[in-house]
Amino acid sequence: MQPLLLAQQIREGDTYTIEHEPVSSIDLMERASQAFVNCFVKHYPDTNKAITIYCGTGNNGGDGLAIARMLTALNYKVGVKVAYYNDKESADFKINLNRLMEDGIPLNILKRDEEIPAEESPIIIDALLGSGLNKPLTGAYKKLAEYLNSLQKTVIAVDVPTGFFTDGEVKPDATVLKADLVITFQQTRINFLLPDAAEVIKNWEAVDIGIHQDFLTAVDAPYYLVEAQDVKQMLKLRGNFSHKGTYGHALLVAGHDKTMGAALLSASACVYAGAGLTTACIPQSGLTALNAYMPEVMVSVRNSDRLPDIKWDQFSTIGIGPGLGNDEHGLALLKDVLANYKKPIVVDADALNLLAKNKSLLKKLPKGSILTPHMKEFDRLFGEHANWWQRLQTCLQKATELQLIILLKNRYTIIATPAGKLYFNPTGNPAMATGGMGDVLTGIVTSLLAQKYSSEQAAIIAAYIHGKAGDELALPHKLNVVLPSQIAAHLPVTIARLMS
Secondary structure, eight states: OEEOOOHHHHHHHHHHHHHHTTOOHHHHHHHHHHHHHHHHHHHOOOTTSOEEEEEOSSHHHHHHHHHHHHHHHTTOOEEEEEEEOSSOOOHHHHHHHHHHHHTTOOEEEEETTSOOOOOOOSEEEEESSGGGOOSOOOHHHHHHHHHHHHHTOEEEEESSOTTOOSSSOOOTTOOOOOBSEEEEESSOOGGGGSGGGTTTBSOEEEEOOOOOHHHHHHOOOSEEEOOHHHHHHHOOOOOTTOOGGGGOEEEEEOOBTTBOHHHHHHHHHHHHTTOSEEEEEEEGGGHHHHHHHOTTSEEEEEBTTBOOSOOGGGOSEEEEOTTOOSSHHHHHHHHHHHHHOOSOEEEOHHHHHHHHHSGGGGGGSOTTOEEOOOHHHHHHHHOOOSSHHHHHHHHHHHHHHHTOEEEEOSTTOEEEOTTSOEEEOOOOOGGGOSTTHHHHHHHHHHHHHHTTOOHHHHHHHHHHHHHHHHHHHHTTTTOSOOOHHHHHHHHHHHHHHHHO
């Protein structure tokens, strides 16, 4: 897992690298600036378009000055504007300012009380403040950011857009210099992965600047980014003499007299993700639809508000919720499961809404159970939140307090564990934004629990392969929409590729 660092830890990583590589701070800045330039050239190869680099007087500005020098050497048309809005200059900024002046690169000074000169360049590089910001923009910086935003130019931010926080609460009315691309150092920032960033960051790319690996390995971080190698290490190869009993028996309590779509999608995903046996507990009215859609799924027909007489211990796990209904019949079914089944279960959709209306049931969930809410379901369960940073903290608190896994669905799905760790899933894409995707994810999680993966592993792997299947289907063919049924059917291919 790649640790995601808080702002203070980012600075500590720089210091550790300087002391233990060892490397001077100005040489580390040079290395970071070169990594930025290498990425910039890949995205913007046209050297004929004029570029203006806006620099502050701290280390982010020092990066900008070094970038100006490097791009000029590559024949880009570069101009530099330095915002002298305070009296502080970092030592490395001063060194790079002297280097820039020795190379004769055009330089303009912006002063606090003077008018901002007109900007003609089509491309702006933002190297004003970076990751050191800990309060909203005010005064001259705010005015400059608002002016540059009004121009609607192409903006590329160095490390972090001016006015944006790397972590912590992002105020909805905060002024941020909006970026078409952020080229950030070493790793993405936590807030880049939250919807609060959507209005100010179109795309981001992390570039390796060689922060010392010992620091990254030892850092105490509650936040992590899941990587492909993590999932590969978790996945279990199937043995030669294994059989359907080896891979567990999943029960899905889903569907309603009036709708079976969610139940069908969830059950099919459970089968495709590898459960040895899958039983769908559904109303009689759904029997024909299920047999026609997925004959591999067994059926346990239920009355509207009562589960059939079943041997609870025959099931490796239970998933409940997709298409279940929010009425008293659904509540009775949920209570029946909680009263009789003591191993971890998966709770989704209507079952989550029933929990939200009957919060005392949360404490009756077996330890290690997995909740899979989207944002609105999450807020119904745990209260309204003003921003996504607050949701992260609630995720960690509730996962620890209730000893549950919370899988909060999002562009970068968030998995919180009872151990106080929070994992961001990187896979998936907007082509997957269609109804039924959550039902498929529930089926995958349930399938993995049935196969004796731990609750934490089941949630992490499920989120990853769900999104990865969507990437494999959508991105190579540039599809605008990928359907949930396509994702489910593609799962064996995705899993096989990860295991190869």
